[in-house]
Each structure stands twice: as C-alpha cells, then as structure tokens.
Amino acid sequence: MFLTYTNVYDLQIKLKLVEAIVTVPLEKVFYVEVFLQRFNLSTSKKTTIKKNIVEIFSQLQVVGIIKNHYRLIKKSEQVKQVNALTHLLVGQASRIYFYENI
Numbered sequence: 798m799f800l801t802y803t804n805v806y807d808l809q810i811k812l813k814l815v816e817a818i819v820t821v822p823l824e825k826v827f828y829v830e831v832f833l834q835r836f837n838l839s840t841s842k843k844t845t846i847k848k849n850i851v852e853i854f855s856q857l858q859v860v861g862i863i864k865n866h867y868r869l870i871k872k873s874e875q876v877k878q879v880n881a882l883t884h885l886l887v888g889q890a891s892r893i894y895f896y897e898n899i
Contacts, residue, residue, distance in 0.1 A: 806846045810853055818862065823897045829873065830891040847884035854882050861898055866892040
C-alpha cells in the first residue's frame with residue numbers, strides 16, 4: 798500500500814501519515830491545513846488531494862492499522878467525531894486525530 802504512489806501528492810500524503818503513525822501515543826494527528834497550504838493549487842486539484850487523503854485513511858482502516866474513529870478539529874476549532882471521512886470533512890478540518898489499533 799505504501800510502497801507505490803500515483804503522483805507526488807499521493808507520496809507526500811503517505812509520508813505524512815507514516816510520520817504520524819510512528820509517534821508513540823495511540824492518538825495520532827494529521828495536520829490537514831498545514832499539509833494543504835504547502836501547495837499552490839487550483840480548487841479542483843486540492844479536491845483530488847483531499848480524496849486521496851480519504852482513500853489512504855480508508856486503506857489504513859481496511860488493513861487494521863487504525864480504528865474507524867476520527868476526531869476532526871475544524872478550522873473554527875469546533876470538534877466533530879466521525880466514523881468515516883469524506884473529502885468535504887477533510888476540507889473543513891485543520892487537524893484529524895485518529896487512533897492506532899494495538
């Protein structure tokens with residue numbers, strides 16, 4: 798799953814998620830807003846990247862690395878608990894907290 802990538806954005810998403818997963822606490826964080834600000838892209842390209850983020854999180858769930866429980870901190874600092882991600886939720890989030898299966 799992480800050995801291949803379709804484009805540079807896919808690779809960077811996977812690298813950031815690996816970086817988050819290897820941290821010691823069971824609660825992990827992916828800084829969506831910081832990640833997306835690195836790129837000067839069109840709205841449609843950002844939507845594609847958000848869909849890639851959702852797909853990679855979904856793959857991590859399927860293989861049992863992470864739980865299907867997320868805590869999103871929206872850009873307004875509002876907290877939302879969800880069991881599945883969508884690209885719209887990813888776009889609203891500044892951070893996504895996720896949990897490792899042990």
